[in-house]
Amino acid sequence: MGIASHLGSWLLGTVKNTTGTTAGTVRNMGATTVAQTTPLTATQVAALTGSLGAIPAGALIVGVAFYTSTLFASATTLKVTIAGVDVAAATTITAAGVFPVTLASTFASVAANVGSTDALVTYTATGTSATGAVTVFIEYVVRSADGTFNSTSS
Numbered sequence: 001m002g003i004a005s006h007l008g009s010w011l012l013g014t015v016k017n018t019t020g021t022t023a024g025t026v027r028n029m030g031a032t033t034v035a036q037t038t039p040l041t042a043t044q045v046a047a048l049t050g051s052l053g054a055i056p057a058g059a060l061i062v063g064v065a066f067y068t069s070t071l072f073a074s075a076t077t078l079k080v081t082i083a084g085v086d087v088a089a090a091t092t093i094t095a096a097g098v099f100p101v102t103l104a105s106t107f108a109s110v111a112a113n114v115g116s117t118d119a120l121v122t123y124t125a126t127g128t129s130a131t132g133a134v135t136v137f138i139e140y141v142v143r144s145a146d147g148t149f150n151s152t153s154s
Contacts, residue, residue, distance in 0.1 A: 057145035072132030083119035
């Protein structure tokens with residue numbers, strides 16, 4: 001199976017434009033949630049910093065999590081930064097499994113809209129383990145650069 005690319009948000013619903021005030025006549029279109037995943041090896045984590053890519057302009061951040069498939073041999077922490085703002089304090093990875101990140105209140109404005117240009121995503125880590133693997137998962141809603149996903153009426 002191949003991978004398809006689509007530029008812009010996918011809008012789903014049954015009413016594109018409001019034509020009345022009752023259910024079935026009021027716009028009910030909404031954007032889909034998407035995710036980016038980036039696997040990191042122990043070598044990449046031991047480098048202490050790195051790039052995780054970019055999030056499209058206007059995106060709304062829904063969540064961040066770390067999926068650890070192979071436990072690191074020594075204490076390891078990870079912190080993700082989007083658009084130059086820390087998503088949360090560093091998360092200590094203590095076992096294999098899923099580590100959801102609670103978004104910090106200081107990240108709220110970036111979470112609501114990453115900005116009018118694509119937002120770079122980076123990580124900072126601690127640890128020098130020669131083994132271990134983690135996948136960084138970032139979930140977001142694709143929107144226009146101004147933070148909207150409603151097309152103009154035609």
